[in-house]
Amino acid sequence: MTTVEPPSWQSLRAAEARLINTGVPGVSVGNAVFESIVTGLRESLLRLAAPQQAQALGVPPVVSRGLLERVGYIDGFPNLVGTVYSFTGSGADWNRLQEARAATDAAWYQEQQISEVALLPATCHHIYPLFEGVDLPGPAVLTAEAHCYRHEGTHELGRLRSFRMREFVRIAAPDDCIRWRDDWMEQQRAWLTSLGLETSVEPASDPFFGSAARLMKATQREQELKFELRVPVGDGLVQAVASCNYHKEHFGEPFGIRVAGEPAHSACAAFGLERIVLALIAAHGDIPADWPQHVRSVLSLDDAGVA
Numbered sequence: 001m002t003t004v005e006p007p008s009w010q011s012l013r014a015a016e017a018r019l020i021n022t023g024v025p026g027v028s029v030g031n032a033v034f035e036s037i038v039t040g041l042r043e044s045l046l047r048l049a050a051p052q053q054a055q056a057l058g059v060p061p062v063v064s065r066g067l068l069e070r071v072g073y074i075d076g077f078p079n080l081v082g083t084v085y086s087f088t089g090s091g092a093d094w095n096r097l098q099e100a101r102a103a104t105d106a107a108w109y110q111e112q113q114i115s116e117v118a119l120l121p122a123t124c125h126h127i128y129p130l131f132e133g134v135d136l137p138g139p140a141v142l143t144a145e146a147h148c149y150r151h152e153g154t155h156e157l158g159r160l161r162s163f164r165m166r167e168f169v170r171i172a173a174p175d176d177c178i179r180w181r182d183d184w185m186e187q188q189r190a191w192l193t194s195l196g197l198e199t200s201v202e203p204a205s206d207p208f209f210g211s212a213a214r215l216m217k218a219t220q221r222e223q224e225l226k227f228e229l230r231v232p233v234g235d236g237l238v239q240a241v242a243s244c245n246y247h248k249e250h251f252g253e254p255f256g257i258r259v260a261g262e263p264a265h266s267a268c269a270a271f272g273l274e275r276i277v278l279a280l281i282a283a284h285g286d287i288p289a290d291w292p293q294h295v296r297s298v299l300s301l302d303d304a305g306v307a
Ligand SMILES: Nc1ncnc2c1ncn2[C@@H]1O[C@H](COP(=O)(O)OP(=O)(O)OP(=O)(O)O)[C@@H](O)[C@H]1O
Pocket: 122, 150, 152, 158, 159, 160, 161, 163, 165, 204, 205, 206, 207, 228, 239, 240, 241, 242, 243, 270, 271, 272, 273, 274, 275
């Protein structure tokens, strides 16, 4: 079992990789060994993608709410969005609320107002607005990693609310994006296989919500816009540990991005870091010191001193 209840602090130094539940479903803390595997994955991915010379960005875990409205995320996934609310009243307003709370069962948060930010649901959302109104001379390739948040309705192994997503994004002409996405699919499969993971690649759809969901999912599958790399993560579950997506003009159009004078298309390859660690633990056990040497090499665990 890899998701465990809070241990005593001494056990955080254990040789076993652990994802420790905080008591809130889907919100977990990785112990030191778990995090050294995350670091190994990140560095291995950046080495794999080095020939692409992607510009590496640092992105925050929150994003403009207006941006999520603009790209249709709110329409498609209203159930997954984590919106930031805050108290915007004065000190006197707060004092009044405190008095009301003493007299009644008023909640501290009852006067919270929606803010202009939401928790970031996918790393690549930060990238497209940077190119608003730009006519790029040629393809752009970028990479970033962020803590993402999705208010998931279930909490089976590997389905977190807060998780890290490393993405590679290409903004280019349609043919170029499809070719790049297909190349990534092969690289993703080969990389996961090199980690000793039993990987299947399957056409997929995003978890659209509400009455339009069925049509949106069918269209996405029909047009082969999304593929998932699925791997056993434990507890008899197979989860998507990575995906590769062709967005067509979905992001280029709202931001008026062009490439060599033509409307820009985009594609991304995404990796869920916690899920990949869970898959490694499911395949090789929870003590990285005992993992096959070729897997430890891909992750540079010897160099990192992970015994
Ligand atoms: N709730 C989650 N917990 C942990 N990792 C996640 C979660 N949602 C997505 N990921 C990771 O981020 C990657 C890219 O996100 P993407 O939007 O493609 O996921 P998804 O198709 O919505 O995932 P799923 O089908 O499992 O809901 C996924 O392949 C997965 O590894």
